Amino acid sequence: MHLAYPAVLAVLLFCTGLYGVLARRNVILVLMSVELMLNAVNLNLVAFDVWLRDTLHAGQALTLFTIALAAAEIGIGLAIVLLVYRNRGSSDLDRLRDLAERADDADAADRDPQQPDTKAEATA
Amino acid sequence: MxxxxxxxxxxxxxxxxxxxxxxxxxxxxxxxxxxxxxxxxxxxxxxxxxxxxxxxxxxxxxxxxxxxxxxxxxxxxxxxxxxxxxxxxxxxxxxPDADSGNRWAALTVAIASAVALVWVVVDAFRATWIRLDTVQGSTEVSGRSLFQYWVLPFEALSVLLLAALVGAIVLSRKKGEPPAASEASATSTPSVIAAPPAASAASAASGTSAAPAGGDGDTAGPAPREDR
Structure with missing residues (x-):
């Protein structure tokens, strides 16, 4: 098989995931797109490992590690998403703007409602 | 080649x-x-x-x-x-609001990177041929390489999975409890049972993140628990 087939498929999957990460608004859909990007990388690793016939099978071992890391990442990510949803009542990325810089200075209005939230997140 | x-x-x-x-x-x-x-x-x-x-x-x-x-x-x-x-x-x-307002910018970025990467990859690997006559990733070959050469990263990965498990449990505890993060691993089990929906998802999450270690091999199971 030509190496170009899996390489091109991996590139297209990665760019699909890139579009999803940039364009989606729900946090869980963004996590799905991240999974697509990770899978594209895994496909590249397996294809190059089979091509190079590595005696250590570094590509396949790294693929297994990446799959395990992706599972850990999705667990932690969903815990964080659920925590944000419990605190804010929304999983909309466009509305989580507490760390954004604003043109108009609304510090006095923001600081007081933010205080219990940040404290709760720090202690939770 | x-x-x-x-x-x-x-x-x-x-x-x-x-x-x-x-x-x-x-x-x-x-x-x-x-x-x-x-x-x-x-x-x-x-x-x-x-x-x-x-x-x-x-x-x-x-x-x-x-x-x-x-x-x-x-x-x-x-x-x-x-x-x-x-x-x-x-x-x-x-x-209706699944996509955010910057989807056209996202589409531009994705298509531009797709074109550039496809061009580079096809230009680089146009004449490269993978020989598929022998099986490269059977269970025997993967297990041999994993437990012969990659044992230390494997164990480090199981410790990382334990950390992710504990982290997911700590993150999804209910708000009113005392903030005893240091003893979270010791007291995690009753709090998971007591806490309703989010904690059950987190226990499912931690169950999954423990799954690859158990799926990859049985030696990953006892190793992190000795650390605890």
């Missing part, structure tokens, strides 16, 4: 045709995943995309990774994503 010895693109082999067809299905499912407006359908199309990638692994003779992909991704990660969708009260029908 050699440019002169590699066959052309105009006479594809059977494996290449199968790879191409499964690849088209996979790519179509991925595109539907990132563009559909129904959130639950996106998760279900993600199953198709990940299963297609597992078939591609099989065609590349990496069968162990294909079954790990089916077990971990299709079996548990998608279930976790569905849990997350349900627990954040995602709308079941069409949701």
């Amino acid at each position: 050699l440019a002169a010895a590699s066959p052309g693109f105009l006479s594809p082999t059977g494996v290449e045709i199968a790879f191409l067809l499964v690849g088209i299905v996979t790519l179509g499912a991925a595109v539907v995943t990132v563009t559909t407006r129904q959130l639950v359908h996106a998760a279900l199309w993600l199953v198709v995309a990940l299963g297609g990638i597992a078939v591609e692994y099989l065609l590349l003779t990496a069968e162990f990774i294909a079954w790990v992909q089916v077990l971990i991704y299709v079996g548990s990660v998608v279930v976790l994503l569905l849990f997350g969708l349900m627990l954040t009260k995602a709308p079941i029908g069409r949701s």
Whole structure:
């Protein structure tokens, strides 16, 4: 098989995931797109490992590690998403703007409602 | 390997045709995943995309990774994503605000990077040929290389999975409890039972993140628990 087939498929999957990460608004859909990007990388690793016939099978071992890391990442990510949803009542990325810089200075209005939230997140 | 010895693109082999067809299905499912407006359908199309990638692994003779992909991704990660969708009260029908306002910028970036990367990859690997005559990723070969050369990273990974498990439990505890993060690993079990929906998802999450260590080999099981 030509190496170009899996390489091109991996590139297209990665760019699909890139579009999803940039364009989606729900946090869980963004996590799905991240999974697509990770899978594209895994496909590249397996294809190059089979091509190079590595005696250590570094590509396949790294693929297994990446799959395990992706599972850990999705667990932690969903815990964080659920925590944000419990605190804010929304999983909309466009509305989580507490760390954004604003043109108009609304510090006095923001600081007081933010205080219990940040404290709760720090202690939770 | 050699440019002169590699066959052309105009006479594809059977494996290449199968790879191409499964690849088209996979790519179509991925595109539907990132563009559909129904959130639950996106998760279900993600199953198709990940299963297609597992078939591609099989065609590349990496069968162990294909079954790990089916077990971990299709079996548990998608279930976790569905849990997350349900627990954040995602709308079941069409949701008009699934895409944010910068989708045209995102489309521009994605198409530009796709064109650039496809151009570079095709230019670099146009004449590269993978010989698929021997199986490169059977369970025996993968297990031998994993436990002969990659034991230390494997154990480090199991410790990382334990940290992720404890972290997910600590993150999803209820608010009113005393902030005893240091003894979270000791008191985690009763709090998971006591706490309603989010903690159950987190225990499912931690169960999944423990799954790859158990799936990869049995030696990963006792190692982190001795640390605790």
